[in-house]
Amino acid sequence: MNPFVGGTERDLAQAVAAWSASLTERIPAAEKDGMIPRDVVAELGRLGVLGICIPEDDGGLGGSAVAFALVLEELAAAWPSLAVAVAVNSGIVAGSIVRSGSPEQRKRWLPRLMDGSGLGAFALTEPTSGSDAAALRATAVQDAKGWRLDGRKQFITNARYAPLAIVFARVGKLDESHRTAGITAFAVPLDAPGVSVGPPEQKLGLKASDTSALSLDDALVGPDAVLGEVGGGFALAMWALDGGRINIAAQSVGIARRALELARTYAKERKQFGRPIADFEGLRFSIAKAESNLAAARLLTLRAAWLRDRGKPSTREASMAKLFASEMAQRATHAAVQIFGGNGYMRDYAVERYARDGRATTIYEGTSEIQRIVIARSLIAA
Numbered sequence: 001m002n003p004f005v006g007g008t009e010r011d012l013a014q015a016v017a018a019w020s021a022s023l024t025e026r027i028p029a030a031e032k033d034g035m036i037p038r039d040v041v042a043e044l045g046r047l048g049v050l051g052i053c054i055p056e057d058d059g060g061l062g063g064s065a066v067a068f069a070l071v072l073e074e075l076a077a078a079w080p081s082l083a084v085a086v087a088v089n090s091g092i093v094a095g096s097i098v099r100s101g102s103p104e105q106r107k108r109w110l111p112r113l114m115d116g117s118g119l120g121a122f123a124l125t126e127p128t129s130g131s132d133a134a135a136l137r138a139t140a141v142q143d144a145k146g147w148r149l150d151g152r153k154q155f156i157t158n159a160r161y162a163p164l165a166i167v168f169a170r171v172g173k174l175d176e177s178h179r180t181a182g183i184t185a186f187a188v189p190l191d192a193p194g195v196s197v198g199p200p201e202q203k204l205g206l207k208a209s210d211t212s213a214l215s216l217d218d219a220l221v222g223p224d225a226v227l228g229e230v231g232g233g234f235a236l237a238m239w240a241l242d243g244g245r246i247n248i249a250a251q252s253v254g255i256a257r258r259a260l261e262l263a264r265t266y267a268k269e270r271k272q273f274g275r276p277i278a279d280f281e282g283l284r285f286s287i288a289k290a291e292s293n294l295a296a297a298r299l300l301t302l303r304a305a306w307l308r309d310r311g312k313p314s315t316r317e318a319s320m321a322k323l324f325a326s327e328m329a330q331r332a333t334h335a336a337v338q339i340f341g342g343n344g345y346m347r348d349y350a351v352e353r354y355a356r357d358g359r360a361t362t363i364y365e366g367t368s369e370i371q372r373i374v375i376a377r378s379l380i381a382a
C-alpha cells in the first residue's frame with residue numbers, strides 16, 4: 001500500500017520524513033545548480049505529495065491544512081528549498097484554483113500541479129509593489145481573442161518549472177479611493193505568447209528553490225483564463241496568503257527543529273574543557289529556551305491550520321503563527337550556529353544552510369511588519 005495514502009495525518013508526515021531523508025546526499029549539488037532536480041519533483045508527484053490539499057474528486061489526497069502543515073514541517077526539516085517549492089505549488093497555487101477555478105480550469109490545471117511534471121507559480125509581487133500589493137501595476141485588457149496582459153512580476157518562486165502562473169493584474173485604471181478594484185487573477189500558461197521568465201535570482205539561501213522574474217509583454221491568454229470574478233483577484237490573493245502564512249509557519253518550525261537537532265547532537269559530541277559542551281549550563285539554557293519557543297510555534301501553526309480546516313476565521317491566527325514561528329526560526333538557527341562555534345560558520349556543516357534558508361521566512365508572503373499590521377488591525381478596529 002502507498003504509505004502516502006489512507007493513513008492518518010501523522011502517518012503521512014512520517015512517510016514524507018522518511019522519503020525526504022533519502023535526499024540528504026543530493027542537497028549540496030542541487031543547491032549549487034540552483035534547481036530542485038526534476039526527478040525529485042516527479043517523485044513528489046508519483047507519491048501523491050503534491051496533491052495533498054487537492055480534493056479527492058479532483059484526483060488529490062483530500063488532506064487537511066493540518067496534514068499539509070505537518071508535511072511541510074518534515075520537508076523543511078529535510079530541505080527547506082523543497083518545502084518552499086511544494087508550499088507554493090500545492091498551497092497557494094493549487095488552493096487558488098480549487099477555490100476559484102471553473103470545472104474546466106480545475107480539470108486543465110490541477111492534474112498538472114499534482115503529477116510532478118512541473119510546479120506552479122503565484123505571481124503577485126512587482127518591482128514597485130511588495131508589501132503594498134494593492135498598488136500592483138500589471139494590466140489586463142480584454143479584446144476579441146481573450147485578455148492581453150502587460151507587466152513585470154518579480155521574485156516568483158517556481159517560475160522556471162511552472163506550467164502555469166497565477167498572475168494578478170488590474171482591469172481598468174487604478175482608483176486611489178478603492179485600490180483593490182479591478183485586480184483580477186489569471187491562470188496564465190507559461191508558454192503563452194508574450195510570457196517570459198528571467199534568469200534565476202542569486203539568493204542568500206533557499207538556493208535550490210527557483211526565484212525568477214516573470215515578464216508579460218502583450219501576453220495573450222484565452223477568454224477563459226480569468227480565475228474567479230473580474231475584480232475578485234485581491235480577495236483571492238489574500239485568502240490564498242492566509243493559508244500560505246500557515247505554510248510558512250510550518251516551514252519555520254521544520255527549519256528550527258532540524259537546526260536544533262543538529263546542535264544537540266553536536267553539543268553531545270564536541271568536547272571543550274575536558275567535557276562535552278552539552279554539559280555547560282549556558283548552552284543547555286540556550287537549547288531549553290529555543291525548544292520551548294519551537295513547541296509554542298508549532299502549536300500556533302496547528303491552531304491556525306485547524307481553524308482554516310473548519311472554515312472558521314483564521315486570518316489573525318495565521319499571521320500570529322507566521323510572525324511568531326518565522327522570528328522563532330531566526331533565533332533558533334542563530335543559537336544552533338553558535339553552538340557549533342567556528343564549525344557552524346563553515347559550509348561543511350548543514351547548520352549554516354538552515355540559518356540562511358530560514359532568513360526568508362520573515363520576509364515572503366508578508367513581512368513580520370505586515371503580519372503585525374494584520375494582527376493589530378483585527379484587534380483594534382480602525
Ligand SMILES: Cc1cc2nc3c(=O)[nH]c(=O)nc-3n(C[C@H](O)[C@H](O)[C@H](O)COP(=O)(O)OP(=O)(O)OC[C@H]3O[C@@H](n4cnc5c(N)ncnc54)[C@H](O)[C@@H]3O)c2cc1C
Nearest residue numbers: 122123124125130131155156157360363364365366367369
Ligand atoms: C525567496 C523569496 C521568494 C518569493 N516568492 C514570491 C512568489 O512566489 N510570489 C510573489 O508574488 N512574491 C514572492 N516573493 C516576494 C515577497 O512576498 C516580498 O518580497 C515581500 O512581500 C516583501 O515585499 P518587498 O520585497 O517589496 O519589500 P517592501 O514592501 O519594499 O518592504 C521593505 C521593508 O519595509 C517594510 N514595510 C513596508 N511597508 C510597511 C508598513 N506599512 N509598515 C511597516 N513596515 C513596512 C517591510 O516590512 C520591509 O521590512 C518572494 C520573496 C522572496 C525573498
